Amino acid sequence: MSVSQFNPPDARLLDDIRDLVGADGWLDGEDAQRYFDDPRGRFEGRGCLIVLPNSTEQVAAIVRICNAAKVGIVPYSGGTGVVAGQLSIDSDNAIIMSLERMNKVRQISLDDSVIVAEAGCILENIHSAAQEHGLMFPLNMASKGSCCIGGNLATNAGGIQVLRYGNARELCLGIEAVLPCGTILSELSPLHKNNTGYDLRHLLIGSEGTLGIITAASLILKPVDPETGTALLAVKSPAHALMVYREIRRHLGDSISALELMSGLGLDLVVGKFPSLRSPFEQSHDWALLLEATGPLGLGDRLESALTDCLEKKLVLDAVIAQSQSQRDSLWELRENTPAANRMAGAFCNSDTSVPISKVDAFITDTIAAISRIHPDVQINSYGHIGDGNIHHNVFPPAGVTKAEFLASNPGIIDTVRMAINDITRRHGGSISAEHGIGRLKTRDLETFAGKARRETIRRIKFALDPNNIMNPGVLTN
Ligand SMILES: Cc1cc2nc3c(=O)[nH]c(=O)nc-3n(C[C@H](O)[C@H](O)[C@H](O)COP(=O)(O)OP(=O)(O)OC[C@H]3O[C@@H](n4cnc5c(N)ncnc54)[C@H](O)[C@@H]3O)c2cc1C
Structure with a gap:
């Protein structure tokens, strides 16, 4: 775990910030508590003041005060980040x-297909704003009702439609x-072409609040396809899931927008x-x-014929195709409630690594075997964005054992399991953080698994732009 280097702010500095934002612009004491919650209940945040600026100018003025006094700032959007950033x-x-x-939408330009949204806009509200104009913003994930675009960009979030539309980075023009x-x-600016030196937008995206505070962004909107096909398929193994992907891609090309693997254990868990x-x-x-999959009229028929092929080739054991929006929503609820079900079941490990698609099957087999060797009775729910090579393993105590009892009798198991997954990820040419970032949770892992050139360059960039180390100290570098 990193040791954050926060200098203590004096009473005068805190007063100056309070005066600057006015009575509605700050919280402390009891009112501050919700900002210290970790979505997975593993960490508890701390801090001396929650400040809620209402304009970019206020953000800038607060940053200037803190920089002069070398006092650290933790940027916060929706608070759904899972690596304690x-x-x-x-x-x-x-x-x-x-x-x-x-949290305002500043502008929508239909000609540019661009929405300009402030950092505190909740992702789901951006979806609604786009929908009002017959367009869609494709970034989507189970936390969409709470996470905000500032946090999405700061973490370069992924989610369920990366396969077709890319990560947050690919959806941001400015x-x-x-x-x-x-x-x-x-x-x-909504420019698609702008070759004027370093692309500073891309430096800030994924920087997890260590290089600056994102206050607004120009985001790419996409047309809404007239037809959507959604299906839940029972398959024998992850290898079969990948064969199904290949087969369906042959029929539908790039129309596949989401491809989520779920384990039988995970399905039972969420239903339970x-x-x-x-x-x-x-x-x-x-x-x-x-x-x-989404696409032009007739896509549903093409999906059905693709699935018929898969059934005939015995790649699929059973298939349910949604016949209405409410059936589609019911299928998605199974997937979207999986993180909450994992937490309720006492998951003590939630991994987020990625490997090349060609290695996904071996990766799942090897990790499940390695975790079972560490403790033969733990339960493992492996699921996630298989089309992006991003499988999350959630590990639970054996049936009938509480998380507290299990962790007390197996000290160090959280780190042992995490390191085993990281090792296998590296062996298969993968990344130790696919979409959640490094935060404070994985700084040591980054030290261990990133190459020297990457570590040194990250550090040099950080201290060139933030010599006083005021932006999220302890995240990424420590
Ligand atoms: C149920 C659930 C499901 C999830 N599913 C996914 C998923 O499918 N894909 C995925 O990628 N993630 C997922 N996440 C993780 C999380 O939702 C994302 O990382 C999200 O992008 C975080 O956004 P936020 O607004 O909550 O950011 P926060 O949690 O507030 O912050 C996250 C990081 O960004 C920094 N930050 C926040 N705002 C700013 C800003 N304006 N400027 C600079 N830095 C800032 C913070 O300091 C922190 O380091 C999930 C989380 C939960 C709880």
């Missing part, structure tokens, strides 16, 4: 800057941000924890594949 876990001296009051010195970088949900299959299967 938005939580100061070692120090009470952090100033938490929440962008939640900067950025407005406050740099650590307090200068406003205003680059919200959420009694309103039901598995559409009459019998249990070891694995399932949730597939969605």
Whole structure:
């Protein structure tokens, strides 16, 4: 775990910040508690002031005050990050800057197919704003009702439609941000072509609040396809899931927008924890594949004929195709409630690594075997974005054993399991963080698994732009 280097702010500095934002612009004490919650309940944040600026100018003024005094700021958007990037876990001296009051859609340009949204816009609200104009913003994930675009860009979030539309990075044309010195970088132009030196937008995207505070972004909107096909398929193994992917891609090309692997254990778990949900299959299967494709009229027929081929070739054991929006929603609820079900079941490990698609099958086999060698009775729910090579392993205590009891009798098992998954990921040419980032949770893993050139370059960039180390100290580098 990293040791965050936060200098203590003096009372005068805190007063100056309070005066600057006014009575509605800050919180402390009891009111601050919700900013210290970790979505997985593993960490508890700390801090001396929650500040809620309502304009880019206010953000810049606060940053200038903190930079002059070398006081650390933790940027905070929706608080759904799962690697403790938005939580100061070692120090009470952090100033938490929440962008939640900067939640306006500034502009929608239909000709440019671009929406300009402030950093505190909740992702789902951006979806609704795009929909009102007959367009869609493709970034989508189970946390969409709470996470905000500032956090999505700061983590270069992925989600369920990366296969077709890319990560947050691929959906952003321009950025407005406050740099650590307090200068406003205003680059919200919707240009698709702009070769004028370093692309600073891409430096800030994925920087997890360590190089500046994103205050707004120009985002790419896409046309809504007239037809959507959604199916849940029972398959024998991850290898079969990948064969199904190949077969369906042959029929549908790039129309596949989502491809989510779910384990039989995971399906049973989500249905067990959420009694309103039901598995559409009459019998249990070891694995399932949730597939969605969108495209021109006739896509549904093409999907059906692709699935008929898969059934005939015995790649698929059973298939349910959604016949209405409500059936589609029911299938997606199984997947979207999986993270919550994992948490309710006492998961003590939630991995987020990726490997090349060609290695996914071997990766799943090898990791499950390695985790079972560490403890033969743990339960493993492996699921995720198989089309991106991004499989999450969630590991639970054996049936009937609570998480607290299990961790007490198996000290160190969290780190042992995580390192085993990281080792196998590396062996298969993968990345130790596919979509959640490094945060404070994985800084040591980055030290271990990233090459020397990457580590040194990250450090040099960080300290060139933020010599006083005020932007999210302890994240990425420590
Ligand atoms: C149920 C659930 C499902 C999830 N599914 C996915 C998924 O499918 N794919 C995926 O990629 N992630 C997923 N996540 C993780 C999380 O939702 C994403 O990382 C999301 O992008 C974080 O956004 P946020 O607004 O909540 O950011 P926060 O949690 O507030 O912050 C995340 C990081 O970004 C920094 N940051 C926040 N705002 C700014 C800003 N304006 N400027 C600079 N830095 C900033 C923070 O300091 C922190 O380091 C999931 C999380 C949950 C709880």
